[in-house]
Amino acid sequence: MAIIVDKSTRLVVQNLTGREGSFHALRNRAYGTQVVAGAAPGHGGEDVEGIPVFNTVREAVAETGANAAATFVPARFAADALYEAIDAGLETIVCITEGIPVHEMLRLHRYARTHEVTLIGPNCPGVISPGKANVGIIPAEIFAQGSVGLVSRSGTLTYQIGYELAQLGLGNTTVIGIGGDAIVGSSFIDILGRFEIDPETEIVVMVGEIGGDEEEKAARFVAEQMTKPVFAYIAGFTAPPGKTMGHAGAIISGSSGTAQAKKEALEACGIEVGTTPTEVAQLVYERTRR
Amino acid sequence: MDLYEYQGKELFRRYGLPTGEGCLARTPAEARAAAEELGGSVVVKAQVLTGGRGKAGGVKVATSPPEAETHAAAILGMDIKRHTVRRLWVERTTEIAREYYLSLTLDRGAKKPLFMFTTEGGVEIEEVAARNPEVLVRLHVDPLEGFHPWHGRALTFGAGIADAAERRQIERLCAQLYDAFTGCDATLCEINPLVVTAAGELLALDAKVSIDDNALYRHEDIAAMHDPETVPVEERAAREKGVTYVKLDGEIGILGNGAGLVMSTLDLVAIAGGRPANFCDLGGGGGAQGVVDALEVISADPQVRAIFFNVFGGITRCDEVARGILQALGQITIAQPIVVRFDGTNAEEGRLLLAEAGLPNLHAEPTMLEAAKRAVELAR
Numbered sequence: 001m002a003i004i005v006d007k008s009t010r011l012v013v014q015n016l017t018g019r020e021g022s023f024h025a026l027r028n029r030a031y032g033t034q035v036v037a038g039a040a041p042g043h044g045g046e047d048v049e050g051i052p053v054f055n056t057v058r059e060a061v062a063e064t065g066a067n068a069a070a071t072f073v074p075a076r077f078a079a080d081a082l083y084e085a086i087d088a089g090l091e092t093i094v095c096i097t098e099g100i101p102v103h104e105m106l107r108l109h110r111y112a113r114t115h116e117v118t119l120i121g122p123n124c125p126g127v128i129s130p131g132k133a134n135v136g137i138i139p140a141e142i143f144a145q146g147s148v149g150l151v152s153r154s155g156t157l158t159y160q161i162g163y164e165l166a167q168l169g170l171g172n173t174t175v176i177g178i179g180g181d182a183i184v185g186s187s188f189i190d191i192l193g194r195f196e197i198d199p200e201t202e203i204v205v206m207v208g209e210i211g212g213d214e215e216e217k218a219a220r221f222v223a224e225q226m227t228k229p230v231f232a233y234i235a236g237f238t239a240p241p242g243k244t245m246g247h248a249g250a251i252i253s254g255s256s257g258t259a260q261a262k263k264e265a266l267e268a269c270g271i272e273v274g275t276t277p278t279e280v281a282q283l284v285y286e287r288t289r290r
Numbered sequence: 291m292d293l294y295e296y297q298g299k300e301l302f303r304r305y306g307l308p309t310g311e312g313c314l315a316r317t318p319a320e321a322r323a324a325a326e327e328l329g330g331s332v333v334v335k336a337q338v339l340t341g342g343r344g345k346a347g348g349v350k351v352a353t354s355p356p357e358a359e360t361h362a363a364a365i366l367g368m369d370i371k372r373h374t375v376r377r378l379w380v381e382r383t384t385e386i387a388r389e390y391y392l393s394l395t396l397d398r399g400a401k402k403p404l405f406m407f408t409t410e411g412g413v414e415i416e417e418v419a420a421r422n423p424e425v426l427v428r429l430h431v432d433p434l435e436g437f438h439p440w441h442g443r444a445l446t447f448g449a450g451i452a453d454a455a456e457r458r459q460i461e462r463l464c465a466q467l468y469d470a471f472t473g474c475d476a477t478l479c480e481i482n483p484l485v486v487t488a489a490g491e492l493l494a495l496d497a498k499v500s501i502d503d504n505a506l507y508r509h510e511d512i513a514a515m516h517d518p519e520t521v522p523v524e525e526r527a528a529r530e531k532g533v534t535y536v537k538l539d540g541e542i543g544i545l546g547n548g549a550g551l552v553m554s555t556l557d558l559v560a561i562a563g564g565r566p567a568n569f570c571d572l573g574g575g576g577g578a579q580g581v582v583d584a585l586e587v588i589s590a591d592p593q594v595r596a597i598f599f600n601v602f603g604g605i606t607r608c609d610e611v612a613r614g615i616l617q618a619l620g621q622i623t624i625a626q627p628i629v630v631r632f633d634g635t636n637a638e639e640g641r642l643l644l645a646e647a648g649l650p651n652l653h654a655e656p657t658m659l660e661a662a663k664r665a666v667e668l669a670r
Contacts (some may be wrong), residue, residue, distance in 0.1 A: 103502065139603075246553070
């Protein structure tokens with residue numbers, strides 16, 4: 001088992017005819033993901049290396065039985081594309097696009113919650129269940145199949161930690177980048193809850209960073225509702241307040257959202273926090289050896 | 291993007307919110323002319339993107355145009371929490387009966403806009419929240435449903451506003467503030483103080499507004515309000531080249547690919563006993579031009595004594611990045627030593643390329659922590 005994407009995922013890629021969309025869709029397909037369709041208004045009837053393109057997501061679903069979308073639509077059109085994907089009845093939507101206005105995400109988040117859909121992102125690297133499916137821009141070759149669930153607000157930092165785990169012989173059930181924006185479709189808690197009930201996931205690693213209070217909420221969730229061990233890493237101890245550190249959501253506002261506060265909240269709930277990416281991988285390794 | 295008070299008030303007026311009459315001044319003479327035009331006594335207010343102006347002496351009342359000029363001369367050029375005053379807002383004084391606080395922010399935790407209202411205005415809201423939390427009325431608005439009149443009533447009745455006419459004015463103002471907040475893609479609209487004048491009128495005496503950078507493309511007029519002088523020179527140069535860059539105080543220049551990894555790199559430098567000079571994210575790529583641009587910006591910072599280049603190869607392969615670095619070093623001269631850490635796709639090939647080049651200034655290290663330690667050593 002894995003969570004969010006697996007062998008049953010049938011993917012429609014929004015903006016498949018774009019440069020990023022086609023590049024990553026073909027990589028995802030080469031990995032073994034069932035990329036069944038593309039959606040791009042005005043490009044209906046075309047194909048990208050054999051993947052049929054439809055004008056609307058609705059048509060793509062009707063014709064190919066797609067049940068998940070990867071969204072590579074430019075920021076100013078992305079919210080519309082996400083509404084389209086939600087309304088087409090997809091189960092899973094992974095939005096890679098960076099730069100969607102936060103007010104649009106407020107409404108989209110609420111809308112998604114009133115539907116039976118898992119929205120991952122925006123501004124995220126995607127989701128990979130090693131050996132089963134890869135949806136998004138994650139470099140698959142780094143990750144091995146295994147029993148560690150990995151969830152993160154970052155991209156390359158996640159790859160680093162996944163790589164360090166792989167060096168120690170540890171693989172992943174699923175690796176999820178939930179995105180670096182202030183408002184994202186799925187929170188740490190949403191993902192942790194799914195790892196908890198996934199029979200193959202034995203240990204979870206959570207990679208947080210400055211800004212917001214999702215790590216603090218996740219800490220309480222782990223203490224109250226999880227039986228599986230969770231390890232954490234937090235980036236941004238040296239970040240100054242009031243500055244956006246690359247990710248739109250990575251900002252310390254006043255005195256809230258600091259890495260120190262997150263670390264303390266996690267530790268107070270019994271979650272070990274690694275000081276470096278190497279150390280967190282080491283902690284997981286030691287746990288598996290017990 | 292944070293706006294100056296006078297810019298925030300300009301946006302407020304567009305949505306019908308009552309603000310005081312005033313003029314912008316950049317010189318003492320302009321302040322004097324503004325005072326003459328407004329007539330009577332005026333308040334001369336430093337325009338800076340930070341709080342605590344009053345305490346720093348950046349807000350002064352003048353009863354005559356010459357006095358306004360004198361105050362302006364004193365305030366202009368003043369340093370308020372490392373912000374230099376270059377603009378003044380000269381506003382007609384208001385006879386204040388009561389000071390309230392009203393704000394609308396984006397509550398990340400609840401994922402909804404949040405109203406905060408209290409009759410204890412004019413002081414830091416954090417103080418009120420800590421000292422007397424029960425007087426602060428907090429109310430979320432469903433972003434799909436938007437503002438309804440009951441939100442206004444919940445705020446005014448909740449705060450114990452007794453006067454019916456005043457209550458209605460505040461309720462209307464709440465609706466206007468919500469329109470301004472959503473209409474301008476704001477992440478913060480704060481009025482502190484919101485005053486009731488001696489004549490019983492409501493007035494936004496201050497305005498603190500932040501706009502979502504991601505939405506600026508659809509607000510060209512607001513984007514044009516940006517004052518480039520509020521951004522450090524290095525950050526401006528980097529931004530022009532499309533590099534994400536934040537200036538910090540230390541001596542180790544840092545660049546890497548991906549925001550999370552770069553933040554982690556900063557932390558490792560601190561653990562190794564050094565201080566990061568900047569945050570610099572090349573993004574997912576690591577092409578030669580991006581590397582040249584970033585290295586130019588970082589090496590130009592006189593505080594930087596060593597550079598730590600931290601890359602995780604994903605789809606971008608480390609050997610490509612190595613070629614980018616070598617190409618960059620062929621184009622520009624860098625005086626500081628550079629420590630490179632590669633991991634991930636083709637890391638070994640990348641390290642080999644750098645070693646073959648045999649540049650004495652270039653040091654490759656196998657892990658993040660070792661590289662951080664090396665950079666700290668070299669910066670000594």
